[in-house]
Amino acid sequence: MDPFTVGAYAAILVALALAVGPWVWRFSLGTIDAAPPETMAYLIRRLRMAGHVVHVEPQELTVAIGREALVKVRVEPAGGRSRILYRASATIVGWLGVIGLPRIYRRVRAWGRDASATLVPPEGRLPPPPSSDDAQAMLVDAVSETHRLAAEAYAAEREKYQNAQALVILAAIMVWFLLFLGLSSTSVDADLNRRMATSAGWAFAVTLSLSIPGSWLIRRFRRGRIVRLREWADRLQAALHLESGPRAVGERDGSSLELLLTSQAEVPRWLDAARKASMSVDPMGWWAVFVMVYLGVDLLLADAPAFAAFNLPVAVIVGIAGVVLLVGAWLYYRRWRQRREDALARNQADWDRSYERLRGEIEQYLGRL
Numbered sequence: 468m469d470p471f472t473v474g475a476y477a478a479i480l481v482a483l484a485l486a487v488g489p490w491v492w493r494f495s496l497g498t499i500d501a502a503p504p505e506t507m508a509y510l511i512r513r514l515r516m517a518g519h520v521v522h523v524e525p526q527e528l529t530v531a532i533g534r535e536a537l538v539k540v541r542v543e544p545a546g547g548r549s550r551i552l553y554r555a556s557a558t559i560v561g562w563l564g565v566i567g568l569p570r571i572y573r574r575v576r577a578w579g580r581d582a583s584a585t586l587v588p589p590e591g592r593l594p595p596p597p598s599s600d601d602a603q604a605m606l607v608d609a610v611s612e613t614h615r616l617a618a619e620a621y622a623a624e625r626e627k628y629q630n631a632q633a634l635v636i637l638a639a640i641m642v643w644f645l646l647f648l649g650l651s652s653t654s655v656d657a658d659l660n661r662r663m664a665t666s667a668g669w670a671f672a673v674t675l676s677l678s679i680p681g682s683w684l685i686r687r688f689r690r691g692r693i694v695r696l697r698e699w700a701d702r703l704q705a706a707l708h709l710e711s712g713p714r715a716v717g718e719r720d721g722s723s724l725e726l727l728l729t730s731q732a733e734v735p736r737w738l739d740a741a742r743k744a745s746m747s748v749d750p751m752g753w754w755a756v757f758v759m760v761y762l763g764v765d766l767l768l769a770d771a772p773a774f775a776a777f778n779l780p781v782a783v784i785v786g787i788a789g790v791v792l793l794v795g796a797w798l799y800y801r802r803w804r805q806r807r808e809d810a811l812a813r814n815q816a817d818w819d820r821s822y823e824r825l826r827g828e829i830e831q832y833l834g835r836l
Contacts, residue, residue, distance in 0.1 A: 497587035506549035535561035614703035620737035621696035639678035646670035763792030
């Protein structure tokens with residue numbers, strides 16, 4: 468292999484490392500003199516009381532910082548203590564806005580610097596946990612979980628709406644191209660320029676007459692649900708900020724509790740909407756599958772000339788590599804789908820548990836208003 472090719476591959480690897488490295492490297496927030504389960508419960512409680520939306524997973528917390536930035540927080544055992552680590556991530560909106568990724572990364576790092584001073588308790592000792600009948604803590608926990616479910620359902624419905632509109636645009640382009648080819652090849656006009664212009668105009672008119680009604684129908688049947696989900700997410704977010712804010716104790720009037728009770732009937736529909744979301748809600752996973760499928764198909768197509776030339780060793784190696792990539796993409800997707808189903812089941816269980824705990828304290832809570 469010539470030096471130029473080696474240098475090109477080395478430059479590509481260095482560029483990939485610089486692009487991916489900041490998003491996989493974990494930074495330390497500090498250590499706490501407690502076991503990981505107690506530390507995890509403390510972090511969940513503190514983050515939600517601070518008004519953050521927290522997604523709880525078995526080994527990791529996902530904290531939303533605005534609409535674009537995410538923080539992945541992990542707690543690891545460290546010699547009888549707990550070490551808190553975090554790394555930067557982004558929502559689907561953040562990943563799509565590639566040019567804004569450096570800003571998202573800086574925002575997460577700024578959050579980490581603030582959290583190391585405010586989230587980690589002095590001397591690494593946990594404060595006493597709230598009592599089991601602390602209705603305010605239960606309310607914040609339940610409202611936070613409900614808001615996260617509504618926000619995820621809204622994101623899933625919006626993603627389905629955008630995908631449907633993108634399919635209409637793609638279909639319109641294909642229809643225009645096929646109509647243009649058909650009309651221009653069957654026209655009897657001897658003037659080439661006029662024939663091309665006429666064919667393009669008719670193809671454009673037919674395409675618009677089909678795509679505009681299709682786009683309107685998609686908007687007609689999906690827009691209303693998206694708007695309702697956004698309203699639910701906004702109302703729950705406002706309730707979360709009210710209940711977790713410094714003035715919440717003196718200004719509670721029961722509206723957040725009423726909103727939570729009203730949302731009970733909506734939660735199953737929100738979970739169903741999140742369950743039907745495609746893999747585009749996970750941009751990194753989507754790109755991993757796309758790259759594996761693309762490379763696998765490309766290798767299989769490149770394998771045909773080798774078979775035709777009876778170059779069997781090369782054909783076998785390239786063919787096996789292509790099949791392995793395609794099988795790997797399929798297995799990755801199955802694993803992603805199973806993880807998502809497990810996460811949705813945990814979401815339902817967590818919400819049910821929070822709601823049942825709070826419902827048992829409703830009368831006491833109303834008596835304190």
